[in-house]
Amino acid sequence: MYKKYFFIAALAILSIIAKFYLDKILPHAYTYPNITELVSSGNNRNDMIDLAGVLLGARRAAADVGWIQLLQYYGTPEVKCTHEYNHELYHEHLNGRGGEYRNLLKYALRIVRLEPHFYHVYLYAAGALGWNLSRTDEALQILQEGIKYNPKYWRFYLCISAIVYKQLKEYEKMIYVLEKVVKYPDCPNIIKSILANIYESLGEYKKCLSLWIEILNSGDYSYRNKAIAKISLMREKLKT
Numbered sequence: 461m462y463k464k465y466f467f468i469a470a471l472a473i474l475s476i477i478a479k480f481y482l483d484k485i486l487p488h489a490y491t492y493p494n495i496t497e498l499v500s501s502g503n504n505r506n507d508m509i510d511l512a513g514v515l516l517g518a519r520r521a522a523a524d525v526g527w528i529q530l531l532q533y534y535g536t537p538e539v540k541c542t543h544e545y546n547h548e549l550y551h552e553h554l555n556g557r558g559g560e561y562r563n564l565l566k567y568a569l570r571i572v573r574l575e576p577h578f579y580h581v582y583l584y585a586a587g588a589l590g591w592n593l594s595r596t597d598e599a600l601q602i603l604q605e606g607i608k609y610n611p612k613y614w615r616f617y618l619c620i621s622a623i624v625y626k627q628l629k630e631y632e633k634m635i636y637v638l639e640k641v642v643k644y645p646d647c648p649n650i651i652k653s654i655l656a657n658i659y660e661s662l663g664e665y666k667k668c669l670s671l672w673i674e675i676l677n678s679g680d681y682s683y684r685n686k687a688i689a690k691i692s693l694m695r696e697k698l699k700t
Contacts, residue, residue, distance in 0.1 A: 491609060492519065492576060499570040501526070510574055523575035530567040530581070534588060535682060564588060565598045569605065576609035580648060582616060587651040590623045599623050615641060619651075631658075642671070649675050649683050656690070669694035 495514055500507055506529070513522025538559025568585035572578055582602055590599030600623060606616045618641050625634035638655045641647055652671050659668035669691060676687035 493573045493609075498573050499566060501529075501570055510570070513574060519575045520578070523571045523578050523581075526567070526571040526574060527578070527581060530564075530571065530585075531682070533567055534561055534564060561588075561593060564593070565595075565602060568602050572602075572605060572609075576606075579606070579610065579613060579615075580646060582606035583619060583646075584648040584650055586619050586623070587648060587654055590619075590626065591654045592650075596623050596627055615644060615646075649678060649680050653683065653686075660690075660694070665694045665697045669698065 495511075498507075498510055498514070501510070506525075509525060510522050513519050538561065564585065568581055571581045582605070585602045586599045589595045589602065600620060603616045603620050603623075606613065610616070618637055622634050622637040622641065625631070625637065635655070635658060638651065638658075642652050642655055652675050656668045656671040656675070659665070659671065672687045672690040672694065675683050676691065
């Protein structure tokens with residue numbers, strides 16, 4: 461037990477020394493969050509992996525572990541699945557059917573404090589929080605975190621605009637911004653599915669179908685069954 465805590469303390473001291481040294485020789489290049497800003501996972505083993513990743517220069521590897529854990533967390537229903545499409549529908553979490561996922565922001569912050577240039581995490585979390593879970597304040601928080609470390613990555617500003625329009629109930633403007641966001645190759649499928657669902661609710665079945673085909677062709681297994689079902693449904697609606 462004592463050896464474990466001694467090891468953690470030693471790593472922390474080394475990281476502080478390394479941070480001081482890097483700040484001296486690379487004052488402009490060293491743009492990562494301080495070790496004191498790391499977000500605990502609540503699990504000692506995961507926290508050790510995060511700390512080791514920082515000290516060994518393997519931040520992205522540690523962040524990748526956190527990303528997998530976020531997907532497992534958000535991809536697992538917090539309530540019993542009763543929907544005809546199977547549990548994949550819970551990526552939408554409409555009307556609270558999938559759960560509240562109160563720790564989603566914490567999961568995302570843990571990852572981006574390890575690797576602040578992991579753009580996909582910000583966009584994915586913002587989509588889930590801003591639309592599926594209707595926690596727009598948290599969605600704006602994760603995007604503002606992204607802007608802090610990536611001020612030139614203008615897609616964050618687009619997402620913020622869309623969320624603000626949603627808050628103001630200016631839905632036409634929100635759709636206009638989302639249509640810009642989904643055109644980029646690194647746009648997460650969660651945002652594409654959000655726009656597809658909006659199109660479906662508005663009776664824009666052709667646009668909805670196009671997006672679901674794009675999602676299916678992305679090879680994202682977590683959306684495969686749902687995309688197939690939606691494509692079939694949209695084609696039926698377009699026949700009528």
